[in-house]
Amino acid sequence: MTREFLKMHGLGNDFVVIDARHTPYQPSEAEVRAIANRRTGVGCDQFIVLEKSDAPGVSAFMRIRNADGGEVGACGNASRCIGWLLMEESGADAVSFQTAAGVLHASRADQGRITVDMGPARLEWDAIPLAAPADTLRVDAVEHAGYSAPVAVNMGNPHAVFLVDDVSAVPLADIGSALEHHAAFPERANIEFAQVLSPTQIRMRVWERGAGVTQACGSGACATQVAAVRRGLTERKADVILDGGTLTIEWTPDNRVLMTGPIAVSFRGRLSAELVGPGDRVDA
Numbered sequence: 001m002t003r004e005f006l007k008m009h010g011l012g013n014d015f016v017v018i019d020a021r022h023t024p025y026q027p028s029e030a031e032v033r034a035i036a037n038r039r040t041g042v043g044c045d046q047f048i049v050l051e052k053s054d055a056p057g058v059s060a061f062m063r064i065r066n067a068d069g070g071e072v073g074a075c076g077n078a079s080r081c082i083g084w085l086l087m088e089e090s091g092a093d094a095v096s097f098q099t100a101a102g103v104l105h106a107s108r109a110d111q112g113r114i115t116v117d118m119g120p121a122r123l124e125w126d127a128i129p130l131a132a133p134a135d136t137l138r139v140d141a142v143e144h145a146g147y148s149a150p151v152a153v154n155m156g157n158p159h160a161v162f163l164v165d166d167v168s169a170v171p172l173a174d175i176g177s178a179l180e181h182h183a184a185f186p187e188r189a190n191i192e193f194a195q196v197l198s199p200t201q202i203r204m205r206v207w208e209r210g211a212g213v214t215q216a217c218g219s220g221a222c223a224t225q226v227a228a229v230r231r232g233l234t235e236r237k238a239d240v241i242l243d244g245g246t247l248t249i250e251w252t253p254d255n256r257v258l259m260t261g262p263i264a265v266s267f268r269g270r271l272s273a274e275l276v277g278p279g280d281r282v283d284a
């Protein structure tokens with residue numbers, strides 16, 4: 001038998017989710033790329049594997065891989081999806097689970113939405129990480145195609161947020177890759193362009209590391225709200241409007257970043273035999 005998967009998304013940022021809590025599954029980068037391929041595979045922005053965790057007080061471990069196969073520390077939209085799955089399974093209204101970047105806490109919010117405490121925003125240059133010491137409020141070393149001095153924030157993964165006057169004018173697909181791979185970011189970076197509409201509303205577009213332009217990025221929305229508060233542009237709680245919909249983000253005075261938004265299940269399926277090597281098949 002091949003592996004069963006669940007296709008889920010958060011505001012159009014979509015995931016193939018595999019439950020490997022009983023039968024371990026660690027596909028190679030090439031295998032993840034094949035599954036994520038929208039023409040020949042299932043198609044997704046991120047590939048999520050739910051694994052067993054022996055850590056106290058957590059329900060599972062969430063492993064996150066980008067469409068390019070690389071493993072990363074955070075994915076806000078998938079965290080809401082996994083939080084919801086684990087709560088549905090247990091019947092609880094709150095759950096904790098582990099990621100490579102730390103333990104996350106998810107809970108039910110209004111209108112079927114899910115809140116995830118995405119943990120602290122890291123703002124030190126070497127936590128982003130940047131290649132050299134710099135003020136993360138304006139990283140002057142970064143300049144490309146007329147866009148410069150982003151705010152750098154680590155939300156378990158690296159983000160560079162450019163605050164601009166007109167986000168719709170940004171040629172994101174043309175310049176995203178060069179910024180992701182800028183020499184200032186030794187681990188590459190997720191790139192956000194954001195326009196503050198009011199003290200409680202931001203419009204944001206994203207180029208994700210390892211995935212390109214996506215409909216939404218939860219950790220990117222968190223980084224954007226942190227960046228806007230740091231620049232004195234928004235209140236502590238604001239709506240971040242992405243191409244795929246809206247997330248409410250609150251950066252608390254004790255440095256927790258709370259993200260609230262919807263989740264969706266698209267369909268359940270099985271990976272075809274070509275996408276799963278013989279060694280990774282599961283018993284019927």
Ligand SMILES: N[C@@H](CCC[C@H](N)C(=O)O)C(=O)O
Pocket residue numbers: 013045046066072073074075076077078157158190208209210211216217218219220
């Ligand atoms: N879509 C995600 C972020 C996924 C990881 C990111 N591309 C990275 O490389 O760090 C989100 O919703 O946060």
